[in-house]
Amino acid sequence: MPMEIDLSPGLWAGVTLGLYAGGRQLYQRLPRWWTSPMVIAWVGCGAILLLTGIPYGEYLRSTWWLGSLLGPATVAFAVVVHEHRQLIRKHWGTLAVGVVFGSLLALGSAWLLAKVLNFSPEWQASLLPHSVTTPFAQAVSREIGGMPELTACLVAVTGLFGAAMGEALISWLPLRTAFARGAMLGMGAHGAGTAKAYELGREEGAVAGVIMIMAGLLNVVGVTVLLAIFPRIA
Structure with a gap:
């Protein structure tokens, strides 16, 4: 008891x-x-x-x-992003492509998992934004009928698992540039991945922060569009 x-x-x-x-x-x-x-x-x-x-x-x-405090903490990443703006200008095309494909994969896999496991509509809405940082994810979850508290837990699990896997993958894969390491961690593990990227270096952290923010903004739009389309074709 x-x-x-x-x-x-x-x-x-x-x-x-x-x-x-x-x-x-x-x-x-x-x-x-x-x-x-x-x-x-x-x-x-x-x-x-x-x-x-x-x-x-x-x-x-x-x-x-x-x-x-998560909102101001996320916005604070803009400081280091500004410091590395030249790097971002140089690789903006690669960043954009990576965020789009990474976001589509995250949303598609979450939707498929929810359908396979026959989740309720509320659970589906809570799961869809799990691959973006918490402030974005909770806002989206609330707007589309999910449970923000559950979404926050799913975001935490995704981030922690992604950061752990990312650390292992960095030692296995030939990711020799700071750009590649930061992009992988920022896209795969959002906030937790960005924190891990900063442990590797400021350049890795800046790239991960950019990826995290771009993915968050894109997913805010993407999840809303998907939820508007899928009920019509279900």
Whole structure:
């Protein structure tokens, strides 16, 4: 039986930030995907919710202001993007093609998975924007009838898995340029991938940030169009 423990909103925020800070310390000593601060905070908070029996919705209401910081954090990537604008001008065609094909693959695979697993319309709408960074994904999910909280969880899983796989792929594939490494991480793992790209270098991080923002904007339009078309042909 779960223990009934009342955690105040301030304490919930402290627990979340404390787990994240502890995860950062652990990651500095043992840099592995499973010691990422995001993983530590996410798994730790989830375990506490299960043990205390507190609903996830109550946790969200208590820590909403932490989620609201995602928007400014995403916009802050523009600083480093501006610093590397020459690189972006040089490769804008490759960036555009990669974002378009990557976004189409992400949306198509998510839609196909939802159909194969016979998800409800609400779950389908929550899954479709899972391959873009959280602020974009939650906004799209809300507009198309999904559950923003579920979408945020799916985005986190996608980002963490993508960053872990990206780190492994970099060591296996002959990706010798910063541009290639950053593009792969930004497209495949959005925010988590961009954070991983910055660990490799500022150029990788700048490219990943550009890819992440471009993919987010494109998917905002793409998901809306797909949801307008598919009900008519279902």
